[in-house]
Amino acid sequence: MALSHYNSVPMKEWRDWRWQLRHSPASMADLEKVLDIEDGDLVSTRPAAEKYPPLATPYYLSLIDPNDKNDPILKQIMPSPAETGSQWRAHSDPLAEEACSPVQGLVHRYPDRALLVLTSRCAVHCRHCLRKRNWHRELPWNSATQADIIDYIRHHPEIEEVIISGGEPLLLGNSVLRNLLDDLAAIKRLAVVRVASRLPAVLPQRFSQNLCALLGRYSGLWLVTHFNHPRELTGEAHEACRKLIKNGVPMVNQTVLLKGINDSVENLRELNLGLLRMRVKPYYLFHGDPVAGTRHFRTGIKRGLSLMKQLRNTVSGLAIPSFAIDLPEGGGKVELTSEAELLPADYPCSAYWFRGLGDKDYFYADDG
Numbered sequence: 001m002a003l004s005h006y007n008s009v010p011m012k013e014w015r016d017w018r019w020q021l022r023h024s025p026a027s028m029a030d031l032e033k034v035l036d037i038e039d040g041d042l043v044s045t046r047p048a049a050e051k052y053p054p055l056a057t058p059y060y061l062s063l064i065d066p067n068d069k070n071d072p073i074l075k076q077i078m079p080s081p082a083e084t085g086s087q088w089r090a091h092s093d094p095l096a097e098e099a100c101s102p103v104q105g106l107v108h109r110y111p112d113r114a115l116l117v118l119t120s121r122c123a124v125h126c127r128h129c130l131r132k133r134n135w136h137r138e139l140p141w142n143s144a145t146q147a148d149i150i151d152y153i154r155h156h157p158e159i160e161e162v163i164i165s166g167g168e169p170l171l172l173g174n175s176v177l178r179n180l181l182d183d184l185a186a187i188k189r190l191a192v193v194r195v196a197s198r199l200p201a202v203l204p205q206r207f208s209q210n211l212c213a214l215l216g217r218y219s220g221l222w223l224v225t226h227f228n229h230p231r232e233l234t235g236e237a238h239e240a241c242r243k244l245i246k247n248g249v250p251m252v253n254q255t256v257l258l259k260g261i262n263d264s265v266e267n268l269r270e271l272n273l274g275l276l277r278m279r280v281k282p283y284y285l286f287h288g289d290p291v292a293g294t295r296h297f298r299t300g301i302k303r304g305l306s307l308m309k310q311l312r313n314t315v316s317g318l319a320i321p322s323f324a325i326d327l328p329e330g331g332g333k334v335e336l337t338s339e340a341e342l343l344p345a346d347y348p349c350s351a352y353w354f355r356g357l358g359d360k361d362y363f364y365a366d367d368g
């Protein structure tokens, strides 16, 4: 059964991304109304909702089956008491992004790649988010920050790629985006500009012909999106990807492996094959990072490896993402290929040593 709350919204409004944003429930009280849940069910979620406020677009909420308490879309947006439970070894910024940030809004971890966080605003608050620490912090875009960032990139000739992340960069208006992309295009040495956006999955209405044509004007621009479950691959999402690709924007996808949401071979198979059908190449499947408030989503590395092994035997090689973790303390990403390569650490639970950036060894405690 589909969610009925939005049944009477006229199509013209439904298709307007600004209408979607204006009508996005941003509190438990709003969510309660839309999802028609009993107040009593929600009492235990209040501390989590206060610490990490909920937010979701009507479009994304409309994908929920209200009769299923374990609905995979619902679980991605609904605060859970587990978020404020024990956070053993977890950290609000486990990848030490703030320590690797030479100017505000720029993370420079790999010499050749700079990651920009120009806004903390998102269309949906994904409960597993790596940067949920920023949800309370107003990080509005401003031109002075952008000027400092461009200046830094200009003066660091080793940077060949810029990743525009967030928050949600495509919630910046078209003129802000054009101005930023023009500034980056003027730095001729940059080979790639990667825009990381969850909007194809949570607000496909954003991809107007204007925006797709704008993004298509820049050579070397790639769109990295974030689909986690086959139920997110709707007609609207397909249409958004089709427009982007038609305008010359190649697309890849990053998924986070989420316990109780997508951690089955069937889900991963359907998701990654469905992405190929939309001509979106599966790029990464991430094991969850030890972010405070997300422990209940981590499957454990071994479980992820086992799923990958089963996936490999049942689906096209094109549909296989690279299974990876981001090492704590800024050690960078490592691909997880087989159990044999895991170096167990002497520790009371599953823990490993990984060789990361700068040829240093990084300790990783697996709490999944």
Ligand SMILES: *Cc1c(COP(=O)(O)O)cnc(C)c1O
Residues within 6 Å of the ligand: 107, 108, 109, 110, 113, 114, 115, 163, 333
């Ligand atoms: C993930 C990440 C990148 C990009 O890594 P790829 O493996 O090229 O996708 C760049 N910078 C930072 C800080 C990152 O976290």
Ligand code: SF4
Residues within 6 Å of the ligand: 121, 122, 123, 124, 125, 126, 128, 129, 130, 131, 132, 166, 167, 168, 198
């Ligand atoms: S869209 Fe991305 S940055 Fe925003 S809440 Fe979701 S995962 Fe986090």
